[in-house]
Amino acid sequence: MKITRIETTEPAPGLLACRIHTAEGITGCGESYYIPSAVAAVIHDWMAPRLIGAEALDTEGHWRFLYERATNFGARGTELRALSAIDLALWDIKGQVCGQPVWQLLGGRTQDGVRIYHSTGYGRGLPPAPGGMWPGYGRMGVPEPLNDYWNAIHEPAAFARELVADGIGGAKLWPFDFAAHKPNGSLYVSPADIEEGMKPFRAMRAAAGNTLELMVDGHGFFQLPMALRIAAAMREVSPLCLEDVIRPDCVDTIRDFRERCGLPLAVSEMLISSEDYRLVLQRQAADYLMIDPTWVGGISQTLRITDYAQSFNVPVMMHDCTGPLTLLAGIHVGVARANVAWQETVRMLLRISYPELVTAVPAVVKGRMVAPAGAGLGAAWQDQWFQAPREVRVSRI
Numbered sequence: 001m002k003i004t005r006i007e008t009t010e011p012a013p014g015l016l017a018c019r020i021h022t023a024e025g026i027t028g029c030g031e032s033y034y035i036p037s038a039v040a041a042v043i044h045d046w047m048a049p050r051l052i053g054a055e056a057l058d059t060e061g062h063w064r065f066l067y068e069r070a071t072n073f074g075a076r077g078t079e080l081r082a083l084s085a086i087d088l089a090l091w092d093i094k095g096q097v098c099g100q101p102v103w104q105l106l107g108g109r110t111q112d113g114v115r116i117y118h119s120t121g122y123g124r125g126l127p128p129a130p131g132g133m134w135p136g137y138g139r140m141g142v143p144e145p146l147n148d149y150w151n152a153i154h155e156p157a158a159f160a161r162e163l164v165a166d167g168i169g170g171a172k173l174w175p176f177d178f179a180a181h182k183p184n185g186s187l188y189v190s191p192a193d194i195e196e197g198m199k200p201f202r203a204m205r206a207a208a209g210n211t212l213e214l215m216v217d218g219h220g221f222f223q224l225p226m227a228l229r230i231a232a233a234m235r236e237v238s239p240l241c242l243e244d245v246i247r248p249d250c251v252d253t254i255r256d257f258r259e260r261c262g263l264p265l266a267v268s269e270m271l272i273s274s275e276d277y278r279l280v281l282q283r284q285a286a287d288y289l290m291i292d293p294t295w296v297g298g299i300s301q302t303l304r305i306t307d308y309a310q311s312f313n314v315p316v317m318m319h320d321c322t323g324p325l326t327l328l329a330g331i332h333v334g335v336a337r338a339n340v341a342w343q344e345t346v347r348m349l350l351r352i353s354y355p356e357l358v359t360a361v362p363a364v365v366k367g368r369m370v371a372p373a374g375a376g377l378g379a380a381w382q383d384q385w386f387q388a389p390r391e392v393r394v395s396r397i
């Protein structure tokens with residue numbers, strides 16, 4: 001199963017789509033998110049000489065070689081995103097060769113599907129924000145049926161009732177971000193801003209009762225005193241967990257926050273490296289590990305971190321606000337591992353964006369995303385994204 005060609009393109013802003021072709025005609029699909037031109041450069045300028053002409057089924061051998069050589073330079077970001085995209089595509093090839101979904105190759109099912117919560121991301125059709133697309137600065141946009149950023153803030157009760165009617169078990173909001181965007185906002189959130197941020201949570205709790213779990217994402221904006229202030233307010237609505245309310249770049253401070261706030265913490269898609277996850281687990285700084293499968297190093301590394309969390313009896317949440325194969329990677333590991341508690345999803349992405357990008361999106365049944373049935377990842381990039389006039393980078397034999 002010799003690798004003959006690697007292609008990358010950018011089907012949506014920030015999204016890196018990858019295809020690996022083999023001499024036998026099997027094609028694997030991969031993905032990562034964030035600065036796709038840089039990820040493509042790592043793949044074509046640095047990884048392709050190892051991969052082109054090599055055996056496609058040597059998934060772990062390629063992973064170890066590329067990871068170890070990349071970390072000679074302290075790599076955590078772009079290199080791991082590139083490795084993630086390659087890893088997904090190689091698992092996709094392996095699954096197709098075996099005629100089995102990837103979750104079957106990871107040990108088979110531990111659960112029929114993974115419980116999902118809807119995150120209030122949006123951004124569809126919006127022009128780039130002035131000054132750039134900074135993480136945590138997503139735009140609210142205009143009222144539309146699936147613009148849940150707008151819905152959650154302006155029509156929280158109706159939004160909560162819609163989710164409950166659809167059988168969705170949880171919702172994640174970020175109604176304190178506006179306060180962080182103010183000058184020195186990470187250092188001071190006024191009592192009035194706290195009240196403003198609590199309004200949608202109170203309305204959703206009143207509308208949905210205890211049938212909907214509530215979560216807050218702080219996008220790593222706040223330092224310890226203001227993170228504690230937000231947590232104190234959130235106790236009123238009994239959230240499932242707080243995510244990245246505090247900047248996650250000091251494990252000891254996260255642990256301090258966890259002990260003092262008295263609420264469960266999800267930590268954190270921003271960590272990326274397995275060493276950071278080890279520290280978080282060993283210092284008991286998390287109630288849930290939050291993993292993004294196409295940032296940490298693909299399915300291979302997501303599996304290792306998930307298994308390590310299992311040894312601490314710490315459940316895992318899978319991140320996705322970004323792309324369809326990131327979601328699929330989370331679901332494949334999620335159905336194959338008993339400690340994956342939740343998969344993040346976004347309604348607009350599931351219903352509009354992802355069907356335009358890939359050939360299949362897993363179904364949601366009774367609030368759970370079911371195990372994909374097809375061989376490999378169970379979905380491929382729609383051909384149009386790799387055809388002219390799209391810009392496609394190619395490495396070949």
Ligand SMILES: [Mg+2]
Nearest residue numbers: 217243244269
């Ligand atoms: Mg987050």
